[in-house]
Amino acid sequence: MVTGAGLACLVAGGALLLSGPGAPDFGTVPTTGSGAAVPAGAGPSAAPVVVGAVPVELALPGRGVLAPVVPVGTAPGGALVIPDPPSTVGWWAPGPLVGGASGSAVLAGHVDTAADGLGALAVLREVEPGEEVVVRGADGRELRYAVTARREYRKADLPLDLFDGAGPPGLVLITCGGAFDPATGHYEDNVVVHATPA
Structure with a gap:
């Protein structure tokens, strides 16, 4: 199980490059669970099967x-593993998976490290509504999304439903944000960006 505090972006070394609040939150965060009734006669034969892909x-x-x-x-403690570099x-x-019929694929990464500088997801603090996000699947497809919302949460308040796999198809991008605490070697917040299929 992933805990709210479990998404601590582990960093190496001392004080890092980014600190303080990012741009203001925007957009409406998608809700999980469909909440919609299935029309009579609708079922697997009513629509083509949408197959997801492993993102690469x-x-x-x-x-x-x-x-x-x-x-x-x-x-083992429930924290999401963040890859290096x-x-x-x-x-x-x-x-x-990305591109599936339901649920949001979660992609996460370091905002930066002292040894290697800025991370690929450092830009999440600045993205704007409507910006394009493209994920290439292992099957070669390019799946296109548009940014719809951004939120910054204290690590302990990170919503666990981001990881439950329910709801409409989408993409969730997560990195660290807020102030850097040199005593713990962690940022205090997480920046979460939501995107929907374009």
């Missing part, structure tokens, strides 16, 4: 970001 590359074209994506899980992004493999 993330791009934010408007920000010049292109990063490899690797599967990650959770550590910070130029690599992790896909939470117990959750939904």
Whole structure:
């Protein structure tokens, strides 16, 4: 189980490059669970089957970001494992695939490290509504999303429903934000960006 505090972006070394609050939150965060009744006669034969893909590359074209994506899980204590180096992004493999019929795939990465500088997801603090996010699947498809919302949460308040796999299809991008605490070696917050299929 992932805990709210479990998404601590582990960093190496002393004081890092980013500190303080990012841009203001915006947009409406998608709700989990469909909440919609299924029309009579609707079922598997009513619509084509949508097959998801394992993500292997993330791009934010408007920000010049292109990063490899690797599967990650959770550590024994429940924390989400964040891959190194910070130029690599992790896909939470117990959750939904990208491009599937339901649920948001979760991609997370370091905002920065003292040794390697800025991470691929440092730009999440500045993204704007409507910005394009492209995820390439292992099957070669390019799945396009548009940014719809951004929130900054205290690590202990990170919503666990981000990881439940329910709700409409989408993408959740997570990195660290807020102030850097040199005593713990962690940022105090998480920046969460939501995107929906474009």
